[in-house]
Amino acid sequence: xxxxxxxxxxxxxxxxxxxxxxxxxxxxxxxxxxxxxxxxxxxxxxxxxxxxxxxxxxxxxxxxxxxxxxxxxxxxxxxxxxxxxxxxxxxxxxxxxxxxxxxxxxxxxxxxxxxxxxxxxxxxxxxxxxxxxxxxxxxxxxxxxxxxxxxxxxxxxxxxxxxxxxxxxxxxxxxxxxxxxxxxxxxxxxxxxxxxxxxxxxxxxxxxxxxxxxxxxxxxxxxxxxxxxxxxxxxxxxxxxxxxxxxxxxxxxxxxxxxxxxxxxxxxxxxxxxxxxxxxxxxxxxxxxxxxxxxxxxxxxxxxxxxxxxxxxxxxxxxxxxxxxxxxxxxxxxxxxxxxxxxxxxxxxxxxxxxxxxxxxxxxxxxxxxxxxxxxx
Amino acid sequence: xxxxxxxxxxxxxxxxxxxxxxxxxxxxxxxxxxxxxxxxxxxxxxxxxxxxxxxxxxxxxxxxxxxxxxxxxxxxxxxxxxxxxxxxxxxxxxxxxxxxxxxxxxxxxxxxxxxxxxxxxxxxxxxxxxxxxxxxxxxxxxxxxxxxxxxxxxxxxxxxxxxxxxxxxxxxxxxxxxxxxxxxxxxxxxxxxxxxxxxxxxxxxxxxxxxxxxxxxxxxxxxxxxxxxxxxxxxxxxxxxxxxxxxxxxxxxxxxxxxxxxxxxxxxxxxxxxxxxxxxxxxxxxxxxxxxxxxxxxxxxxxxxxxxxxxxxxxxxxxxxxxxxxxxxxxxxxxxxxxxxxxxxxxxxxxxxxxxxxxxxxxxxxxxxxxxxxxxxxxxxxxxxxxxxxxxxxxxxxxxxxxxxxxxxxxxxxxxxxxxxxxxxxxxxxxxxxxxxxxxxxxxxxxxxxx
Numbered sequence: 001x002x003x004x005x006x007x008x009x010x011x012x013x014x015x016x017x018x019x020x021x022x023x024x025x026x027x028x029x030x031x032x033x034x035x036x037x038x039x040x041x042x043x044x045x046x047x048x049x050x051x052x053x054x055x056x057x058x059x060x061x062x063x064x065x066x067x068x069x070x071x072x073x074x075x076x077x078x079x080x081x082x083x084x085x086x087x088x089x090x091x092x093x094x095x096x097x098x099x100x101x102x103x104x105x106x107x108x109x110x111x112x113x114x115x116x117x118x119x120x121x122x123x124x125x126x127x128x129x130x131x132x133x134x135x136x137x138x139x140x141x142x143x144x145x146x147x148x149x150x151x152x153x154x155x156x157x158x159x160x161x162x163x164x165x166x167x168x169x170x171x172x173x174x175x176x177x178x179x180x181x182x183x184x185x186x187x188x189x190x191x192x193x194x195x196x197x198x199x200x201x202x203x204x205x206x207x208x209x210x211x212x213x214x215x216x217x218x219x220x221x222x223x224x225x226x227x228x229x230x231x232x233x234x235x236x237x238x239x240x241x242x243x244x245x246x247x248x249x250x251x252x253x254x255x256x257x258x259x260x261x262x263x264x265x266x267x268x269x270x271x272x273x274x275x276x277x278x279x280x281x282x283x284x285x286x287x288x289x290x291x292x293x294x295x296x297x298x299x300x301x302x303x304x305x306x307x308x309x310x311x312x313x314x315x316x317x318x319x320x321x322x323x324x325x326x327x328x329x330x331x332x333x334x335x336x337x338x339x340x341x342x343x344x345x346x347x348x349x350x351x352x353x354x355x356x357x358x359x360x361x362x363x364x365x366x367x368x369x370x371x372x373x374x375x376x377x
Numbered sequence: 378x379x380x381x382x383x384x385x386x387x388x389x390x391x392x393x394x395x396x397x398x399x400x401x402x403x404x405x406x407x408x409x410x411x412x413x414x415x416x417x418x419x420x421x422x423x424x425x426x427x428x429x430x431x432x433x434x435x436x437x438x439x440x441x442x443x444x445x446x447x448x449x450x451x452x453x454x455x456x457x458x459x460x461x462x463x464x465x466x467x468x469x470x471x472x473x474x475x476x477x478x479x480x481x482x483x484x485x486x487x488x489x490x491x492x493x494x495x496x497x498x499x500x501x502x503x504x505x506x507x508x509x510x511x512x513x514x515x516x517x518x519x520x521x522x523x524x525x526x527x528x529x530x531x532x533x534x535x536x537x538x539x540x541x542x543x544x545x546x547x548x549x550x551x552x553x554x555x556x557x558x559x560x561x562x563x564x565x566x567x568x569x570x571x572x573x574x575x576x577x578x579x580x581x582x583x584x585x586x587x588x589x590x591x592x593x594x595x596x597x598x599x600x601x602x603x604x605x606x607x608x609x610x611x612x613x614x615x616x617x618x619x620x621x622x623x624x625x626x627x628x629x630x631x632x633x634x635x636x637x638x639x640x641x642x643x644x645x646x647x648x649x650x651x652x653x654x655x656x657x658x659x660x661x662x663x664x665x666x667x668x669x670x671x672x673x674x675x676x677x678x679x680x681x682x683x684x685x686x687x688x689x690x691x692x693x694x695x696x697x698x699x700x701x702x703x704x705x706x707x708x709x710x711x712x713x714x715x716x717x718x719x720x721x722x723x724x725x726x727x728x729x730x731x732x733x734x735x736x737x738x739x740x741x742x743x744x745x746x747x748x749x750x751x752x753x754x755x756x757x758x759x760x761x762x763x764x765x766x767x768x769x770x771x772x773x774x775x776x777x778x779x780x781x782x783x784x785x786x787x788x789x790x791x792x793x794x795x796x797x798x799x800x801x802x803x804x805x806x807x808x809x810x811x812x813x814x815x816x817x818x819x820x821x822x823x824x825x826x827x828x
Binding site for chain 1: 399400402424425426427593613614637638640656657658679680681737739740741
């Protein structure tokens, strides 16, 4: 019986599909449109789905072609091409947030001068980082740490042993470290947690009432080690440049400064090495690249570059070299060095690591996720 | 994604609150209008500087000549005029020359209300307590110029604890008793008139496993206005305890609240409800008789709560704290209970209602106080002004020693020039002017008496 029903159903479907193809424009007339998800037979469902997808792809390609042609035409006619549409993303429809920092905010700068990172960021102290793990770390943990050591200058790995984290903080304070990074590996492979305890030391003379340095707790995901990146480069020992993107709010600003204080503030530009922390939708993406500027001689022969020449004739008029024009063009090329990972802030705690008596500056709570367009960094 | 119900926010009633932050700034938040007012920052006093970090503050918001005391990290205690932020007196709390103010920071500050009869005098009384347990009570003579003020003879100082650090102190409504507590210090009750300790708590017994939690009190408050015997204390091990000094030395009631240390407790007058705030930004209302959670204020706060204040007349509480996102948070608690009453039958008790006004203040806040005289401010101003004018006129009629007056006025104006950045409304400056004149008259009268 079941088989019968299935059969009849599929027949109906095929009919419906035909109809669909026939009068695609007039599909409004049709009573109900059949979605692939409504088909119960898996084989059929996947084939219908694939077909639909292919059609959509073709349509999109057509649309793009039409747009490009229109643009080209407009250019040839000397008109302004129609402005391209900006896609609506979650990010650019973000809910307005009053905590976004403004450049004319004098309180912000005064606050910056007073915060825990200012001694490092003002070159008074050079950052010195202690990296350690959780007590039971696994295969990927050490591999990640060894790569982290090449990324962060002046970082030192210490075996965790069975020490308490509070003892380690004390030790680091005595040894003049500026920050501690703890890499947790709680599942064997992908799930890491990263705790950065910053500015934990500062001279004890300076601040007595309050213990220093916020402790940031990140979730670490999507870790790709250097080995797993195709065509990866090997970084040199130069001090890297640091790019912090999109840390806009008051909290984001603070997290940005925390990350900034891990790196020396005087990059060696000769090394052409960039470390990027890019914030997007509250996820912080880490990338590590080498870059190079290459001067490329692009030869433009008649056969190939006719059109281009016409377009840019006015520009090249002064370049009276004749038929063969060699144009020097500087292009930047990137090579990824790895590792690659994503961080998400879980909490920011005032003072050094103290889970029981700690005072949090910011904790993520489920009730704060009132909308997917609300971001905190 | 949590289920949320939207509550139409009626706006906040007219109120005025002062907040204090880690950079030593004082910000005035006002909401005006009969209903549907929007709370916003209207004034900012002081320049950002870390050494001026405000540790404690207390307000005496009497209708007549209100005062505001502020303790700063540098060891200074300043008495200000809460209407316009002008400095009235500044004294140093550092007792020994050798001690650094950072070592012995002020944790508790209380400005005593002046009695109606006494209000003519120019003395205000301050109780301060430092982390090392040095409590002191002093009277300060208030004059119009900061340089002329002096600490008067009635300076009492005593030590609250032998060891440990004091973290909280609170004076009861009748202002005769104070409670102190801290890390390694059991809460203890002091009689302020006699400066004697009248009661000390006893730490709770070990558990059946023999585990003893060390004493660490972080906040305390008296439960009701007319009874100094009952008070509530919050501990670092996320426990809230109710003590009754007439009953026993161990807590009468205690319950756990969430998992981070309790950082602030405040009482609801004329009821048994208290407000509890903790280190990870949970703010809740609890019936202290039973220890039952009445509801959580699921607002925008995401960081440690440093201070909770209940408005003396309006059904509003203000909390402020560490959170960078949205530091001041005013709740219409009247609304809360209306909602609770509605929801109690339907679902569990916690975590519903939200009717809060959040003001973003950019800094780590340390304290918040309400200026309760603001509600009928326009009216009060109108009423007060003629009175002041009258006294002024009387003095004009009396008309002796007219030359002293311009001098005073000049100094007052200089003070104003210094603070020209501040935008103060015209009527305020006017009232200030007339007040200072009145003050000068008082000074003069007194000097006559002396002579």
